[in-house]
Amino acid sequence: MIKRLFILILGLVSMVTVPMGFYMSRRYETFFHRALGLQVDPNYSGGTVIAQYYDDFRDDAGAGSLEYPLHQYYEEGTLDLLKYTVYQPLLDAPWSEEPHFWQLSVTMAHFSEHRDDLILRIYLDFMEGGSTSSPAPRQELVRFDQQHPWDLMAEIYAPRGQVYLYDSTGKVVDKIPLYENTEEQRYIIRLPLKGDLEQILDGRITYHAVITGFYDEISAFQPLRREASLRNSGGAADGRTPRIFDMLCIEDNSQQDILSAANPEIPFIPVIPGQIAQPSNSTYLEEIPGPTQQEIQAWENSLQKDDLDPMERGDLLFKLGRNVEALEYFTQLRKEDDNPLILAYLGTLTAQQAADKPVLEAVALVNKSFELFQEALAGNPPPRDRAYILIHRGHVSRHVPNSVFNKAVPGAQDFLGAAEILEPLGQDKSFIKELYLYAAHCYEIAEMEDLKELTLLKAKVIK
Amino acid sequence: MKKTSSALSIPQVLILLAIYILPLMFFGINAAGSGELPYALIYGLYLLTLLFLMFKTGKISKYRRIFFVSMALLFFPAFIHDLIIERGTMLIPQSTVVNNENPFCHIVIPITMIPMILKKMVIFPGRLMGHYTSIYSMLVIWVFMTISLGRGWCSWVCFYGGWDDGCSRISQKTKLHMDNRAPWIRNLPKAMLLFVVLGSLITLTSIYCEWLCPFKLITEFESPTNLRNTVALILMIVLFFGTLIILPILSRRRVNCGLLCPFGAMQGLIGSKIAPFKVKMDKSLCISCGQCEKHCPSFSMGKNIRSSCTLCGECIDLCPTGALDIHLRGKKRIFPKAPAFFKELLQPRNLFILAAFTGGTIISYSFAIHSLKLLVNLF
Ligand code: SF4
Ligand code: SF4
Ligand code: SF4
Numbered sequence: 001m002i003k004r005l006f007i008l009i010l011g012l013v014s015m016v017t018v019p020m021g022f023y024m025s026r027r028y029e030t031f032f033h034r035a036l037g038l039q040v041d042p043n044y045s046g047g048t049v050i051a052q053y054y055d056d057f058r059d060d061a062g063a064g065s066l067e068y069p070l071h072q073y074y075e076e077g078t079l080d081l082l083k084y085t086v087y088q089p090l091l092d093a094p095w096s097e098e099p100h101f102w103q104l105s106v107t108m109a110h111f112s113e114h115r116d117d118l119i120l121r122i123y124l125d126f127m128e129g130g131s132t133s134s135p136a137p138r139q140e141l142v143r144f145d146q147q148h149p150w151d152l153m154a155e156i157y158a159p160r161g162q163v164y165l166y167d168s169t170g171k172v173v174d175k176i177p178l179y180e181n182t183e184e185q186r187y188i189i190r191l192p193l194k195g196d197l198e199q200i201l202d203g204r205i206t207y208h209a210v211i212t213g214f215y216d217e218i219s220a221f222q223p224l225r226r227e228a229s230l231r232n233s234g235g236a237a238d239g240r241t242p243r244i245f246d247m248l249c250i251e252d253n254s255q256q257d258i259l260s261a262a263n264p265e266i267p268f269i270p271v272i273p274g275q276i277a278q279p280s281n282s283t284y285l286e287e288i289p290g291p292t293q294q295e296i297q298a299w300e301n302s303l304q305k306d307d308l309d310p311m312e313r314g315d316l317l318f319k320l321g322r323n324v325e326a327l328e329y330f331t332q333l334r335k336e337d338d339n340p341l342i343l344a345y346l347g348t349l350t351a352q353q354a355a356d357k358p359v360l361e362a363v364a365l366v367n368k369s370f371e372l373f374q375e376a377l378a379g380n381p382p383p384r385d386r387a388y389i390l391i392h393r394g395h396v397s398r399h400v401p402n403s404v405f406n407k408a409v410p411g412a413q414d415f416l417g418a419a420e421i422l423e424p425l426g427q428d429k430s431f432i433k434e435l436y437l438y439a440a441h442c443y444e445i446a447e448m449e450d451l452k453e454l455t456l457l458k459a460k461v462i463k
Numbered sequence: 464m465k466k467t468s469s470a471l472s473i474p475q476v477l478i479l480l481a482i483y484i485l486p487l488m489f490f491g492i493n494a495a496g497s498g499e500l501p502y503a504l505i506y507g508l509y510l511l512t513l514l515f516l517m518f519k520t521g522k523i524s525k526y527r528r529i530f531f532v533s534m535a536l537l538f539f540p541a542f543i544h545d546l547i548i549e550r551g552t553m554l555i556p557q558s559t560v561v562n563n564e565n566p567f568c569h570i571v572i573p574i575t576m577i578p579m580i581l582k583k584m585v586i587f588p589g590r591l592m593g594h595y596t597s598i599y600s601m602l603v604i605w606v607f608m609t610i611s612l613g614r615g616w617c618s619w620v621c622f623y624g625g626w627d628d629g630c631s632r633i634s635q636k637t638k639l640h641m642d643n644r645a646p647w648i649r650n651l652p653k654a655m656l657l658f659v660v661l662g663s664l665i666t667l668t669s670i671y672c673e674w675l676c677p678f679k680l681i682t683e684f685e686s687p688t689n690l691r692n693t694v695a696l697i698l699m700i701v702l703f704f705g706t707l708i709i710l711p712i713l714s715r716r717r718v719n720c721g722l723l724c725p726f727g728a729m730q731g732l733i734g735s736k737i738a739p740f741k742v743k744m745d746k747s748l749c750i751s752c753g754q755c756e757k758h759c760p761s762f763s764m765g766k767n768i769r770s771s772c773t774l775c776g777e778c779i780d781l782c783p784t785g786a787l788d789i790h791l792r793g794k795k796r797i798f799p800k801a802p803a804f805f806k807e808l809l810q811p812r813n814l815f816i817l818a819a820f821t822g823g824t825i826i827s828y829s830f831a832i833h834s835l836k837l838l839v840n841l842f
Contacts, residue, residue, distance in 0.1 A: 004797055010739050011791050011814040014611040018822045019486040021607020029592040029599040037583050038598065040563050043667060044588040094668040095560045095588055097688070179561040188561055447582075 043094055046103035046188065047087035053250045055081040057109055060212070060246040063260035065235040067228040077110030078118055079212040079245040086208070089193055089201055101190035102200065106210060111185040116159040119215040120187065123150035125207040126200050135170035139220045140211060141242045148207040151196065156187050157215065163189050210248035284456060285441055288434045296320070311339065318345055323352055341385050343376035344392040351396040366400050384425060387418040394418065394438060402445050412442035433462040466785035469521030475808045476518040479817060483514060486821050494829035502832040510824055517816060523776025528628060531618060534827040535625025539681040540837050541830035546683055554686040563588045566596035572605055573656060573729040574663045574671050587669050611818050613738025614730040617720055618775035619819035620826055623678050627719045630711035631760045639713035643756055644765045652721070652728035652771060659725045671725055677702035721762040721771065731771035739792050740815040742772050742779065748786035755782055774815065789815045
């Protein structure tokens with residue numbers, strides 16, 4: 001009887017489940033999202049985001065004094081940049097009319113229905129040469145960073161749903177569609193990867209400047225007046241006031257300083273582009289300082305000393321990147337000394353040899369390198385040495401392809417393990433912070449965004 | 464042995480209709496947009512009539528098919544109309560792809576499943592949340608439906624299936640024999656599933672949507688501006704007319720749903736294991752007349768009933784001895800010793816019909832009334 005009752009309940013529950021499924025479908029979306037954490041494959045959404053920059057809210061007044069035209073048509077925030085996103089360039093993107101492209105997007109504070117008068121320009125420096133002035137002189141009344149003259153400018157002109165691409169001579173070289181995401185208040189552009197732009201595929205650093213203003217048929221950027229009128233913007237100090245209402249301002253640059261720094265002799269002022277590393281978004285690694293020229297010189301000098309400790313000599317050769325010598329040296333040293341650290345150096349140097357070897361040979365070398373680390377750890381080294389061995393192994397794990405060796409997560413654990421050992425031993429805080437940053441990078445490689453963010457947060461609090 | 468009638472008495476039918484009317488009213492009123500209430504009422508009455516006839520006559524398949532075909536026919540006018548209002552075209556505009564706004568239909572689920580599990584990535588340019596065609600919304604509906612109906616989805620809920628289901632009954636005679644027991648027929652659905660799943664996994668693109676879906680012709684498709692899209696368009700037209708219309712008419716089988724649709728194959732493999740309702744055969748009653756095998760539109764009847772059974776009810780209605788019926792966890796009657804009134808009322812087939820018909824009702828309500836309004840305005 002109980003079994004039959006159970007079956008009846010099952011039947012009734014099945015009946016209820018059907019409408020429940022529909023009723024819950026929208027309500028359970030967030031719950032499911034939390035549980036599953038799905039994302040649309042970046043191949044469909046324009047590529048992995050490699051950099052995101054945030055600009056201040058409500059700073060669409062140039063240096064602070066500019067005003068929108070008075071007509072209600074010019075809605076507040078239409079020129080206010082909020083976020084600029086750079087994506088990893090995509091090749092053979094599915095469902096895309098343009099198979100190879102580089103996506104950039106700009107999020108605005110307000111997506112007015114009347115955005116016909118908006119003009120938004122993205123200046124890109126990605127090669128040698130280029131220009132430091134606007135396509136036609138005096139449009140924005142700014143001058144571009146001499147260090148980073150622009151090579152390509154994308155002009156977003158919303159009403160035509162078009163983006164015009166200019167080369168550094170000011171010639172329109174292409175016209176591409178403008179995509180708008182009204183819900184997210186975003187303009188999206190997909191720069192076709194052809195011609196010079198193909199060069200960015202080598203992962204170089206590119207420089208970007210993003211500016212907004214009101215459009216004018218004659219001069220592209222609407223001239224400013226002292227007083228705003230129904231159709232004209234105002235707040236200009238004089239005829240040299242830059243016609244830029246908002247610009248992407250990051251790092252230590254102040255929009256106010258830049259846009260109010262007009263020099264009476266030079267009517268143009270510099271726009272300083274944001275530096276965007278590509279293709280990795282691991283900009284946090286840039287916090288880790290490389291050796292200075294003086295340090296390198298000091299290492300070279302030390303190496304000349306005759307009374308140098310053998311381990312120290314090997315370490316100097318290693319740090320100076322004299323890998324062949326270092327490998328020979330440590331191989332020899334291993335015969336005379338059973339210090340497990342020697343195995344760690346040998347492990348790293350062996351893995352480094354794999355870089356220019358054919359696949360099978362490279363795999364064998366990397367495997368051998370991990371065996372050496374294992375042997376080093378098995379030798380029961382003192383804590384500090386143990387930490388250094390872990391760091392060596394962590395770096396190798398970070399550099400070998402994760403898709404082949406699956407070492408990114410163990411790599412992160414090695415860095416964190418080393419930090420845990422070294423911290424109580426009074427190790428320099430900045431060094432501990434570096435270990436956290438490397439661990440975050442390992443998590444990034446393993447595509448474990450949450451752990452990466454958490455580790456970066458931990459790194460941040462180490463002062 | 465002669466079959467006992469499954470027809471219910473009027474009080475029994477009324478009780479079942481009273482249960483059905485709750486979700487009908489709730490979802491019906493919810494689905495009706497401005498000025499659509501009369502159409503919602505008409506559609507509601509139509510559904511009530513079909514369900515009434517189904518219970519009253521004890522014939523499942525005929526009224527189910529009328530419902531299922533109406534649903535398929537009412538789906539595309541509303542869908543296309545909305546597309547044209549929103550985008551001005553049936554072609555998929557690039558802005559929809561760029562903004563990841565393509566509607567996510569249930570057939571995409573098996574294709575995208577493995578990358579979802581392995582990489583937490585959806586290899587489809589659809590929106591994740593916030594729309595009734597979004598990815599999570601469809602996943603939730605699918606999970607709940609599969610738990611209850613299993614592959615019953617493919618004869619009661621899917622808004623595409625009515626095409627080949629309807630066409631499979633246009634002709635009285637089978638002009639093209641497709642042998643139910645042929646190994647290639649038995650294995651083709653699984654092979655197709657494997658092919659599209661692995662193909663999508665390797666290419667990280669939903670190859671079924673791009674190349675093999677016949678329903679794009681009545682929904683949305685990519686502009687044939689290049690060779691690739693032109694080939695895809697030709698293939699889609701051939702598949703639409705071939706597998707949904709011509710072959711079903713000639714073979715009296717649901718060629719697309721029974722052999723080619725990856726979602727159907729997946730429901731056969733997973734859904735039929737999970738769901739509590741199944742069509743079972745009482746071998747002691749079977750006289751091996753072969754009616755069920757001959758008429759099963761889904762290639763599901765061989766020596767045994769296969770997991771691909773869509774619970775359409777065709778064989779149940781045709782079996783002269785009553786050897787076939789819908790069972791709940793192996794039971795044909797939940798309380799065999801209960802008074803006849805309750806025994807018949809609570810028999811699994813009634814519970815299943817209520818559940819499945821409710822599913823179809825809810826999924827179709829919004830587009831059906833929208834289409835009805837459009838059609839009335841057209842004439
Ligand atoms: S087999 Fe596919 S198209 Fe046919 S009814 Fe099932 S899900 Fe719909
Ligand atoms: S076995 Fe019967 S219920 Fe199942 S699909 Fe075939 S005809 Fe329909
Ligand atoms: S229809 Fe099928 S189950 Fe019924 S008697 Fe004939 S062969 Fe047997």
